[in-house]
Amino acid sequence: MSSSSSDEVFEERFDEVFEEIFEDTFTNRVEAQTSNQRSRAYIERNREGGQDRLWNDYFSEDATFSSQIFRRRFRMNKDLFLRIVYGLSENFPFFQQRRYATGRFGLSALQKCTEAIRMLAYGSAADTVDEYHCTFLFT
Incomplete structure (x- = not known):
């Protein structure tokens, strides 16, 4: 060969x-x-309902929680809080609500800012409030 x-x-x-x-x-x-x-597995988190409850609990005219309770929880008044939410959502893409690949909306700017400001107000890291985030926004 x-x-x-x-x-x-x-x-x-x-x-x-x-x-x-x-x-x-x-x-x-x-x-x-x-x-x-x-x-x-798909887990229904009812983000839309969380946005509605958050708005009704703190920001509507007949809110569930008073302005004093809001101030104690967020360490600022509602007007300042809403100006921050607006500013962040206008200037930082992370704080803008987006659609997922499935076509459903993710968390709103108000929901994202609420959690971020609460973490700042209480000095918590993101991974320590993950479970609380769901409880706070969706219960």
Whole structure:
């Protein structure tokens, strides 16, 4: 057997093995991604209802909580708070409400600012108030 023919045999066998490995790897990867997508559960968080409750509790004319309670919880008056919300939502994209890939709206500027200002008012880190964030906004 000549050197060139053994090189050709090696290359053909190498190509076959490479294609098998590549195909198996690709198939496994696609199956893993598909099974991950199927295993994710959707959790309804009722963000729209949270926005409505937040507004009704603190900012409507006949709010559930008085201005004094608002001031004690947020350490500022409502007018200043709403000016901050407006300023942040106008100047920083993070504080603007967006649609998710599913077409549903995320948290409103008011909801995002409420949590950020509460974290500042009480000196908490974001990961320590995550559960409280849901409780505060949605209960």
